[in-house]
Amino acid sequence: xxxxxxxxxxxxxxxxxxxxxxxxxxxxxxxxxxxxxxxxxxxxxxxxxxxxxxxxxxxxxxxxxxxxxxxxxxxxxxxxxxxxxxxxxxxxxxxxxxxxxxxxxxxxxxxxxxxxxxxxxxxxxxxxxxxxxxxxxxxxxxxxxxxxxxxxxxxxxxxxxxxxxxxxxxxxxxxxxxxxxxxxxxxxxxxxxxxxxxxxxxxxxxxxxxxxxxxxxxxxxxxxxxxxxxxxxxxxxxxxxxxxxxxxxxxxxxxxxxxxxxxxxxxxxxxxxxxxxxxxxxxxxxxxxxxxxxxxxxxxxxxxxxxxxxxxxxxxxxxxxxxxxxxxxxxxxx
Numbered sequence: 599x600x601x602x603x604x605x606x607x608x609x610x611x612x613x614x615x616x617x618x619x620x621x622x623x624x625x626x627x628x629x630x631x632x633x634x635x636x637x638x639x640x641x642x643x644x645x646x647x648x649x650x651x652x653x654x655x656x657x658x659x660x661x662x663x664x665x666x667x668x669x670x671x672x673x674x675x676x677x678x679x680x681x682x683x684x685x686x687x688x689x690x691x692x693x694x695x696x697x698x699x700x701x702x703x704x705x706x707x708x709x710x711x712x713x714x715x716x717x718x719x720x721x722x723x724x725x726x727x728x729x730x731x732x733x734x735x736x737x738x739x740x741x742x743x744x745x746x747x748x749x750x751x752x753x754x755x756x757x758x759x760x761x762x763x764x765x766x767x768x769x770x771x772x773x774x775x776x777x778x779x780x781x782x783x784x785x786x787x788x789x790x791x792x793x794x795x796x797x798x799x800x801x802x803x804x805x806x807x808x809x810x811x812x813x814x815x816x817x818x819x820x821x822x823x824x825x826x827x828x829x830x831x832x833x834x835x836x837x838x839x840x841x842x843x844x845x846x847x848x849x850x851x852x853x854x855x856x857x858x859x860x861x862x863x864x865x866x867x868x869x870x871x872x873x874x875x876x877x878x879x880x881x882x883x884x885x886x887x888x889x890x891x892x893x894x895x896x897x898x899x900x901x902x903x904x905x906x907x908x909x910x911x912x913x914x915x916x917x918x919x920x921x922x923x924x925x926x927x928x929x930x931x932x
Contacts, residue, residue, distance in 0.1 A: 625722055626718060626719050626720070626722040626723055626845065627716065627717070627718045627719075627845070627846070628716075628717045628718075628719070629714060629715070629716050629717075630714070630715050631712055631713070631714060631715070632712070632713040632714065632715055632869035634713075635710060635711065635712040635713075636710070636711050636713075636830065636913050636914055637708065637709070637710050637711075637913070637914050637915070638708065638709055638710075638711055638872060638911070638912070638913055639706060639707070639708040639910075639911065639912040640659065640706060640707055640708075640895075640909070640910075640911050641704065641705070641706035641909070641910050641911075641912075642657070642704070642705050642706070642895055642907050642908065642909045642910075643702055643703075643704050643907065643908050643910075644657070644698070644702065644703045644704075644705070644897070644905050644906070644907045645701060645702050645905065645906050645907070645908075646698060646701050646702070646903045646904070646905055647903055647904040647905070647906060648903050648904070649903070650901060650902030650903030650904075651697055651901050651902055651903065652696065652697040652698065652899055652900065652901035652903065652905070653696065653697070653900045653901045654694070654695075654696060654898075654899060654900050654901070655693075655694075655695050655696070655697065655698070655703070655897070655898075655899045655905070656692070656693065656694045656883065656897060656898045656899070657678075657692075657693045657705050657895060657896075657897040658690050658691070658692055658882055658895060658896055658897065659678075659690065659691040659705070659707060659895050660688065660689070660690055660691075660826075660874040660875045660895075661673065661680055661689040661690060661691050661707065661709075661874070662689070662709065662711065662872050662873060662874050663687070663688070663689045665873060665876065666714070666716065666839075666846075666847050667713070667714050667716060667825070667849070667867055667869070667871075667873055668711055668712065668713055668714055668869075668872065668873060669711070669712040669714070670709055670710070670711055671709065671710045671711075671712075672708075672709055672710045673707065673708075673709040674707060674708050674709070675691055675706075675707040676704065676705055676706045676707065677693060677705070678691045678692050678693040678705070679691070679692050680692075681882065683882065685738065686738060686823075686876055686877045687876075688875050688876060688877075690882050691707055692882060692883070693705055694883070697901070705895075711872055713830070713869035713870070713871070713872075714867075714869055715867065715868055715869040716849055716866070716867045716869075717865065717866050717867075718845075718848050718849070718865035718866070719865070720769060720773070720848070720864065720865045723769055723842070723845060726767045726768050726769050726842065726843070726844075727843040727844040728843065729819060729820075729821070729843050730843065733843075735821035735841035735847075736819075736821055736841075738821070738823075738877070739816075739821035739822055739823045739841065739877060740816055740819065740821055741816065742816075743877075743878050744792075745792035745793060745794065746792055746793055746809055746878060747793070747809065747812060747813055747816060747878070748793050748813065749813060749816050749817040750817075751793060751794075751813065753793075753797055754793075754813045754814060754817050755817065757778065757814060758775075758814050758817040758818060761774045761775055761778060761814065762818060768818065768820055768842070769842060771818060771820070772815060772820060772840055772842075772848075772850075772864075773864050775811055775814040775815055776811055776850050776852050776855065776864050777855070777864075778814075779807055779810045779811050779814070779852050779856075780807070780852050780853075780855035780856040780859070781856070781859070783796070783800060783801040783802070783806075783807065783810065783856065784800060784801035784856075785801060785802075785803070785807075785853065785856060785857065786799055786800075786801045786802050786803065786806075787803065788802070788803060789803075790802075790803065790805050790806065791803075791806050791809075793809060793810075793813060796809065796810060803836075803853070804835050804836045804837065804851075804853035804854075805824065805826070805836035806853075807852040807853035807856060808824050808836050808837055808838040808852060808853070809824070810852070811838055811850065811852045812824065812838055815840050820840050820841070820842075821840060821841040822838055822839065822840035822841070823838065823839060823840075823876050823877040824836055824837075824838055824875075824876065824877055824878055825837050825838060825839060825849075825871075825873045825875075825876055826873065826874055826875040826876070826878075827871035827872055827873050827874060828871065828872050828874065828911065828919070829870055829871050829872075830870055830871065830872065830913060830918075831870075831918065832911065832913075832918030832919035833919075835871055836853075837849065837850065837851040837852075837853070837854070837863075837867070837871075838850055838851070838852070839867075848864075848865050849863075849865065849866060849867035850863060850864045850865070851863035851866075851867075895909070908920070908921075909921055
């Protein structure tokens, strides 16, 4: 484990509580708690196939944290350690063991979540300010991220410059990028795509719409990031937000704009999700990259047997999702 990158914040099976504070409002941003708070459980059962043995098993759970859109409290983990990835501050529950005590291993955590609804009246923002290059948003949420965010890609440069020429300021540019992507690409079900794959296929899922928008925003120096979530109705989702100097983070959901062209999701987040990760691409354990598209767990193992898994997610005790979680199987060595 790379101590220079990670800091351990939670001992095995520990519990911590975050005290909620009332959201602050101002002239352009209205923030309020959603009507209901929830208790959420995420559990995965891993089962070995055959009589073989494992030589190493690693499971990673992205763990939601308190941010602009939610308050997380009373986190309880079955085992493992919660660590903080210092680049973006994402929390990850890590289990790293030699073998299961039997044929099965159950890994889970539970927490309380208070969603926060955010509505930004961008019409009241009459002046935009220059970015401070030394600010945290600029240091964390600009630049390229592998094959997904490539700000010098010919498509990004061409479309970005075209939209910029029509824009009054960075806020106007951000809205135009959101509207352009929503109206020029189509929804295609499937896995998360690289930028080139999105352009080749002419569209993608919610995360792909977000990726396109973030490429255009970062190209013009606007800090922006993915918010990777599970919806409270039991679906996975991804949307974005961007930072406006002097005003803070402004949410947008380009894929929802594509699905509902007459609605507006620029500056609005309805509090319907649990955010498990913000931004993409970071290493948790040396040699085991936890890529951005893994929503609720990914695992690695080595040995003489295979490992299957099934995930169950519950909200207030009621099952909302049963599936085989988004995972990566990578044979590793010590």
